Amino acid sequence: MNKIIDLRSDTVTQPTPAMREAMYRAEVGDDVFGEDPTVNRLEELAAEKVGKEASLFVVSGTMGNLVSIVTHCQRGDEVIIGDQAHAFYYEVGGSAVLGGLPFHPLPNRDGMLDPGEVEAAIRADNIHMPRTGLVCLENTHNRQGGVALTPAQMDSVIRVARRYNVPVHLDGARIFNAAVALGLDVRELTRNVDSVMFCLSKGLSAPVGSMVAGDKDYIQRARKYRKMVGGGLRQAGILAAAGIVALTEMVDRMAEDHEAAQLLAQGLSQIKGLIIDPQKVQTNIVVFEVGSPGPSAQEFVANLAKEGVRVIPFGGRRLRAVTHYGIEKQDIFMALAAIRRIMAT
Numbered sequence: 001m002n003k004i005i006d007l008r009s010d011t012v013t014q015p016t017p018a019m020r021e022a023m024y025r026a027e028v029g030d031d032v033f034g035e036d037p038t039v040n041r042l043e044e045l046a047a048e049k050v051g052k053e054a055s056l057f058v059v060s061g062t063m064g065n066l067v068s069i070v071t072h073c074q075r076g077d078e079v080i081i082g083d084q085a086h087a088f089y090y091e092v093g094g095s096a097v098l099g100g101l102p103f104h105p106l107p108n109r110d111g112m113l114d115p116g117e118v119e120a121a122i123r124a125d126n127i128h129m130p131r132t133g134l135v136c137l138e139n140t141h142n143r144q145g146g147v148a149l150t151p152a153q154m155d156s157v158i159r160v161a162r163r164y165n166v167p168v169h170l171d172g173a174r175i176f177n178a179a180v181a182l183g184l185d186v187r188e189l190t191r192n193v194d195s196v197m198f199c200l201s202k203g204l205s206a207p208v209g210s211m212v213a214g215d216k217d218y219i220q221r222a223r224k225y226r227k228m229v230g231g232g233l234r235q236a237g238i239l240a241a242a243g244i245v246a247l248t249e250m251v252d253r254m255a256e257d258h259e260a261a262q263l264l265a266q267g268l269s270q271i272k273g274l275i276i277d278p279q280k281v282q283t284n285i286v287v288f289e290v291g292s293p294g295p296s297a298q299e300f301v302a303n304l305a306k307e308g309v310r311v312i313p314f315g316g317r318r319l320r321a322v323t324h325y326g327i328e329k330q331d332i333f334m335a336l337a338a339i340r341r342i343m344a345t
């Protein structure tokens with residue numbers, strides 16, 4: 001059977017052989033008592049990588065953002081966030097239901113928030129209004145095509161938040177993609193935020209897991225919220241072992257994913273009926289549009305799946321393809337050939 005070229009997300013469908021081996025050999029204990037040596041090692045390593053005092057292993061990016069946000073805020077506080085941010089667009093239910101936190105969305109443009117609009121959205125100390133509890137940034141920005149924010153862009157928003165003593169949380173699900181694309185140490189992007197969540201299970205290729213990092217006191221409080229939402233995982237070292245491989249062996253190779261994404265974007269831009277500006281593709285996410293007249297996004301996905309290539313509809317006539325470990329140049333050429341075929345029929 002031909003290989004399925006799965007570009008639906010950067011979560012790979014199989015762990016790398018080195019991860020399997022590390023999981024098999026992982027020394028474990030009960031993490032709820034802080035006694036899993038492999039989880040402890042991962043938490044130290046992750047904190048060190050992003051330049052924070054401490055970190056916490058969580059099962060997913062969604063759990064990581066939820067725990068991060070509720071740890072910063074008190075019930076009823078308002079969270080300023082981009083209207084296209086993952087933590088708003090897909091996850092607002094968690095913070096609303098479990099945190100009692102209203103969100104204040106502002107327009108996202110190329111992954112950014114406008115610092116002036118953030119300042120205008122921060123509430124005055126007034127009994128008529130909620131307190132502003134948090135500002136959230138996202139880097140790279142999923143719904144806006146994987147764009148990588150620079151430290152200067154991030155700092156322009158962080159400075160405003162600081163002026164009003166509002167903490168900043170970074171949804172850095174793909175922060176290592178941003179660092180690799182910008183040619184920076186990831187700490188340049190995480191240094192000035194109060195907390196960062198990043199995923200081990202996306203471009204870093206681990207089977208499960210994300211990390212939340214911040215100062216010691218914050219992570220201690222976050223640990224309590226993680227337990228509340230069922231995140232005390234006992235012998236989690238089995239999973240953390242793969243996370244350690246992800247952080248030590250899988251960061252630099254993401255440059256290959258970015259090259260593959262660029263190759264895909266260039267190829268798509270040559271196909272009649274598709275709309276994409278390859279210059280906007282900076283990392284591993286390729287968002288493109290099927291022009292009208294032409295198949296709907298759902299028809300495109302279904303037709304392409306029959307050819308063994310999987311992408312997802314991404315709102316309206318847009319589609320998303322994501323490159324990752326296991327996707328080689330050859331796969332991109334095959335995917336492009338399949339897309340050419342379905343667009344020609």
Ligand SMILES: Cc1ncc(COP(=O)(O)O)c(C=O)c1O
Pocket residue numbers: 059060061062063065086087138140141142171173174199201210
């Ligand atoms: C930017 C961003 N944040 C958070 C998440 C949530 O991560 P998870 O799927 O591990 O819950 C995603 C998932 O795609 C994401 O793209």
